[in-house]
Amino acid sequence: MSDNANNAEGTERPPQRSLNFEALKLHVLSHKIEVALWATRIFTVIFTLGYFIPIFGNAHSSYYKALLSNAATSALRLHQRLGTVQFTRQFVAQLLTEDSCHYLFYSLIFIYVAPITWVLLPVFLFGVLHSASYSLTLLDSLGHNAWWGARLLISLVEFQSRNILRIISMTEIVLMPICIILVLKGKAGLLTPFIYYHFLVQRYTSRRNPYTRNMFxxxxxxxxxxxxxxxxxxxxxxxxxxxxxxxxxxxxxxxxVPPSPTGSQ
Incomplete structure (x- = not known):
């Protein structure tokens, strides 16, 4: 019995692969904007959940923080795609074609309106979709076998990406009559539906995301x-x-325009 026990104790176990935090650190330092985008999208998701489940703070405050996080995401994405701001007609024309510009306007439209649950759905789903995609990159830098449970959830999100984008586009359309109803109820300004109509036109003519046009x-x-x-x-x-x-x-x-498989924001 003792010999068997000694043999069992002497058997070498396969080495456990440790997480490569040094590689993650180097990735973060060399991709600051991408990581900042990932962080703001995570904050959007967290604040949206905080609005529906107000455990750690006020739901009203979480609603506007989610919109502000989305605005920060859009501003960073615009900086990433367009670079330095230029006061030229060509730059403005290019700015207005960017999906990130559309959702920057989206946040600004509703940040001055009483909380509407439907408003958070597109920014929440965009946050989940794009943060999940970049989370996989961060996990790869830690190690290809790191956190398989998180990888499984990410794969489920990516598998449903087309349905998620369809839900977002449907929500964008449904919000138009909701804006009109809010004006009639006195919960939104008279200009809100007109400004939102221009947002919807931009989404309809988007070069990179055809889902709103297809949904119409x-x-x-x-x-x-x-x-x-x-x-x-x-x-x-x-x-x-x-x-x-x-x-x-x-x-x-x-x-x-050519379709985009993952949409953009």
Whole structure:
């Protein structure tokens, strides 16, 4: 028995791979903007959760902190893509085509409006999607086998990326009538729906993210097919087709652009 025990104790165990924190440190120092973007997106996710589950602070405060974190993300992303600000017409035109500029305006629109739960959904989902993607890069710098549980969650997020982007685009569209209702209730300024309409136009004409444009098309097809059903009452058919015609007149000219698999912000 003692010999067996000694043999068992003498058996060499496979070495445990330690986390390479030095490599992580070097990665952070050499990719400061990317890491800062990852951090602001994490803060957006945390503050959004704090709004729904106000355990560590005031829900009202967490709502606006989430919007501010999203604004910081958008500003950093714009700096990363465009560099130094230039007071030229060409720079402004390029600025307005950037998705990050769209969501910087988005945060500024709703930061002066009473809290609306739907408003946080796009920034939360963008935060989850993009922070998950960069979290995988950080985990790789620690070691390819580091935190397999986190890797599993990240893979699930990336697997659902198309559905996440579709939810974001649908939320962007739904917020338009919500803005109008808020004006009627006195919870938003008269300019809010007009400014948000311009945001929606920018999302519709986005060069890198076609999901909002595609969602508008899907809604149009759904409404038209519903309106033309044989048993559809005439008044309902007229209302549905009226909505389609009104939205079509407001839509900007469609520009064909290549699709982006992960969207952008």
């Amino acid at each position: 098309h899907e809604i149009r097809v759904l409404l038209e097919s519903t309106a033309h059903k044989p048993n559809m009452p005439t008044i309902v058919r007229s209302v549905l087709l009226g909505i389609v015609n009104f939205a079509t007149k407001l839509a900007p000219p469609q520009i064909p």
